[in-house]
Amino acid sequence: MQLQGSFTFLAIDGAEVRLKSGSSGLMNVEVKAPVRSGSLHIVDSIATMELVLALDKLKTGNFLTEAAARTFIGGYNAHDLVFQGSGPHSGNAYDVSGSAQAGQLDLQISLVITSVVNSAQPEIELVGSVAFGRVNIPIPGIGTVDDMSVDIDARLSVAQS
Numbered sequence: 001m002q003l004q005g006s007f008t009f010l011a012i013d014g015a016e017v018r019l020k021s022g023s024s025g026l027m028n029v030e031v032k033a034p035v036r037s038g039s040l041h042i043v044d045s046i047a048t049m050e051l052v053l054a055l056d057k058l059k060t061g062n063f064l065t066e067a068a069a070r071t072f073i074g075g076y077n078a079h080d081l082v083f084q085g086s087g088p089h090s091g092n093a094y095d096v097s098g099s100a101q102a103g104q105l106d107l108q109i110s111l112v113i114t115s116v117v118n119s120a121q122p123e124i125e126l127v128g129s130v131a132f133g134r135v136n137i138p139i140p141g142i143g144t145v146d147d148m149s150v151d152i153d154a155r156l157s158v159a160q161s
Contacts, residue, residue, distance in 0.1 A: 003094075003115050003124070007158040009038035009051060017053055017126065017154040033058045035156060036080060040113070040124070047094035047113060048086040055081050055102055078102035083109060100130070111152065121157050128152040 015035040038051035085098020111128035
């Protein structure tokens with residue numbers, strides 16, 4: 001199903017984006033960042049999206065990795081991650097690329113956006129990845145990771161606006 005029109009992301013409990021590291025096989029950490037706000041506009045088979053994630057409220061389910069993740073994000077003076085991107089309809093999805101900024105952090109992200117069929121409320125799924133390059137992870141025994149990449153996955157409710 002091809003979406004059409006303007007939508008607002010619903011920042012309700014459970015509206016979060018999962019970020020899972022996949023770097024060097026040393027340690028995989030799954031972080032969940034709540035959605036603060038966002039919008040999706042689809043006109044003439046072009047999707048334009050803005051999504052704001054609350055990095056100051058991220059969760060990992062483990063207090064040690066959560067503290068390390070918050071320290072890592074805090075090193076960039078990041079509070080909110082703001083993604084802005086656009087892209088065309090391709091097959092049954094939209095290929096959206098753009099920049100994500102948070103404090104001193106500025107990354108290029110590509111996402112695939114699809115409509116979730118047969119859900120009680122309109123939902124979209126976001127899938128993508130981002131590469132950070134060389135980073136310092138504040139966990140004893142981990143230290144510097146040369147090529148950190150993060151997989152992005154979310155299923156978010158939207159309301160037509």
